[in-house]
Amino acid sequence: MRTTLRTRKAVLAVIAVSALTLAGCGGSDDGDKADGGSDGGKKSAPSVELPKLDGEKLEVAAVWTGPEQKNFEKVLDEFSKRTGAEVTFVPAQDPIVNFLGSKIAGGDPPDVAMLPQPGAIKQAVDKKWAKPAGAAAKAQLEKNYTKGWQDIGAVGGEQYGVYFKAANKSLIWYNATVFENAGAEEAKTWKDLVTTAQTVYDSGVTPFSVAGADGWTLTDWFENIYLSQAGPEKYDQLAKHEIKWTDPSVKQALTTLAEIWGKKDFLAGGQSGALQVDFPKSVEQTFTGGDQPKSGMVFEGDFAAANAQEAKAEIGKDAKVFPFPAVGADAPVVTGGDAAVALKDSKASQALLTFLASTDAAEIWAAQGGFVSPNKEMDQSAYPNDVLRDIGKALVDAGDDFRFDMSDQAPQVFGGTPGKGEWKALQDFLKNPKDVAGAQKQLESAAAKAYKN
Template structure:
């Protein structure tokens, strides 16, 4: 407790120096007031993938920053193709000041193109005080820290309807085989076991990554993520074979493979938590809760809950994460204000603003868990923070965008093809290796 208190005070001191805060309370989230208004008259433009409720809630963070510093803020939603949109804005002389980068591979590409400004000393000190080393690693390129992970995702959560599992008489499983067995029992009770969002290829990469991390272990996961290990490796074929057992089982997937390929992520959540449920479970990250709550009125912890993605073949239960890293562009017109924004985002205070709004997890270990609005979110946040350096970042997000982050291409497309026909894992592995080799050379 003393160590945590000392760290929190250190980060608060850094915040005071950076933002002119006059006080920093230890008993809960810090208020956003008390700034020096030193950035009055400046405007910070922030680009990111967020839209809808995510954009609305991030705007609350930006408003807290404005209240503190006097700077105005403008958020621009890029859609999924962040690298293309930001690249065109830079070429057109209209670069944003800050970009919330959702993929490690894109962050690396930005750094290699010379687009990024290293994080300030104050931000680096806050990262050292508030984050596990793994987040520093994923935010760095060639030893230089460019990215601050503000929003994280816990992608090792399986969400379920408590009523559906209770009706089937099954409890949350702890192994992958138990999960499939429980799925058959749910199916026998009248609902499909899983809703799968096959229309969105990124959800399929998440399925694969959880299985692979648990089954093959973290060393091979890291090697495959960096393409030091070929996708034709026996460990990849084994993981695809394990995933294929689910994909080809007509009892387990709502509507079968064809319907899964026509179901997007929000639709997959609706099939479990909507007004006419078709399945008992849906695998995806903690952000499932936001859709279940905001779109379908579910009470998290009562009629929507989760269990950790279960261990596969005797391995450790996986903790796969994703996240959005804030970076400062060299070509932005307001670098001073942009730097101050990142110094703010690195603090527990900034994280608390979105945590209180909901639909958010922070990798900031000094954020008071009481900031989260419900016990389930607190549990997922605690699980992510407690995992420390054993967290592994979403593998597809570490890859070049051409392989791991492009709709209708690369890993997304190949795993959709595998969902359509999971009969030949070796052929799928060969296709993945060919696509990866091309993307990494590029």
């Protein structure tokens, strides 16, 4: 799944046009929803037939909280209405594989888990927890998904995961009032971004809110810089640990990252303060506080829209977005996603996988915002505004030409565990951005152990 220059430019162009044309089109614009509007954009006739499951109980585990959890529960509610099954959302903690391990050891595993990393899917398969997707789920996947998205959820040629939720993780959201007051401009290059940050700072607002308490956001910062600066081939090699984290290309990326992380005045709360801020808080800090929010910008994926809306920001008016700027020759486009995996081979769990692979389920969450679907047959008018609609269309139009989140491809102990591996190393680097060599050594030591096992 290689990201071509053509595809990257096409995706960036779509996002840029969206940011310019969206003014006045907020997240509550019901007129943009598909027929059925308030019911999540569902078609009048269901796109998939589901079995009757009256009396069945189903538990679904995910690490989602806040608006993500609420919006996913709306999808589960529709599944319950159609099947009669009683579905319970089970809040999980990162790393979800460890959480599932404890549940399984206690004899009480959830029926289905939403796994945020391909590495986690492989671990669940290797541990013999995961159950293969059934015929009906696979039929929906073949109908609605490209081969690339099917393959990410497969292990050893067998389909296990249904990638229900995708993400464009190459976006910078900004407070429109702050930019207007400062005379700041959207950045097209990394040099421009540093200049924009300085302009925002000179206006009296701290430029960035960095969610340092959530290590995964820090990996996304690194990955965007690395993909743009080192290029797709190096990105693939580092993702597979075919080159070491002590490679000069990693040094260059960390040095570049330190141009922002290393400036205390550029981060809300400084480096130490950033390490206390989780992702929802980082978005809140950017879009609350009137003319004087704690920060003017926050980096993260399209899903940040839901958190901005929670902060009462209108998408396209108060909260605007531009693509992560080019560090090297080309701007980066990094994607991520969450896959549903059955842990019990029951009629109910397989029915849920089938539903999540359908257009109906995708359109329910799409209508709420903070969600992009890789489902190519989904009605794009289900998205509540032009920003999400165009990002979703660009994702579908890209077909199999995309780069998946590097840390999500790694063994979870390295790329997806709080307090360990890449998350811990980058948090330590945020604390001391001058120690590039130390960060590289720490990253390589953790990676060598993780990939060996």
